Amino acid sequence: MKYQFLLLCTLFVFAFVILSQPSQVTAAQTASADQDNPIKPTPDSLAKAKRLFGYDCAMCHGGTGDGKGDLASDFKTKPRDYTDPAALKDFTDAQLFTIIKDGKGDMPPEGKRAKSDDIWGLVNYIRSLSKQ
Numbered sequence: 001m002k003y004q005f006l007l008l009c010t011l012f013v014f015a016f017v018i019l020s021q022p023s024q025v026t027a028a029q030t031a032s033a034d035q036d037n038p039i040k041p042t043p044d045s046l047a048k049a050k051r052l053f054g055y056d057c058a059m060c061h062g063g064t065g066d067g068k069g070d071l072a073s074d075f076k077t078k079p080r081d082y083t084d085p086a087a088l089k090d091f092t093d094a095q096l097f098t099i100i101k102d103g104k105g106d107m108p109p110e111g112k113r114a115k116s117d118d119i120w121g122l123v124n125y126i127r128s129l130s131k132q
Contacts, residue, residue: 037093039120041128049125052118056110065129075106082129096123 039045053065060069065082072079080087088096100119103109110119 034092035094035097037097037120037123039117039124041124045121046125046128049118049121052114052122053125056114057122060107065126077105079107082126085130087130088127093120093123093127096126 053061054063058069060071060075061067061079061082062069062072067079067081069079082088091099097116097119099107100110100122101114101116102111114122
């Protein structure tokens with residue numbers, strides 16, 4: 001019994017040490033301010049991003065990206081209307097990538113939930129909303 005307790009404590013400490021280490025972020029998961037979007041806006045990549053947007057973004061940003069999602073009224077800062085070309089004109093793709101990845105204000109981060117290629121695809125999809 002004593003050894004089982006010691007083993008359990010050792011495993012707990014080991015798990016705590018491993019989980020408390022900073023995550024290793026690869027270059028593909030970060031975006032420098034001048035980085036170009038490596039994902040081209042093809043019909044397939046936009047369709048995939050549209051699905052992700054529907055799952056993760058539409059509840060706040062609206063199904064069409066108009067900023068009128070079901071939860072939009074719950075926030076101090078209203079989501080942008082991505083159907084308006086002026087809404088993103090001052091943002092680079094890298095800045096949008098970082099906002100999606102890290103979150104901003106009321107917007108939670110995608111962080112580790114989304115692969116960097118998926119985030120770049122979302123950037124392309126969001127930009128496409130004002131062109132439809």
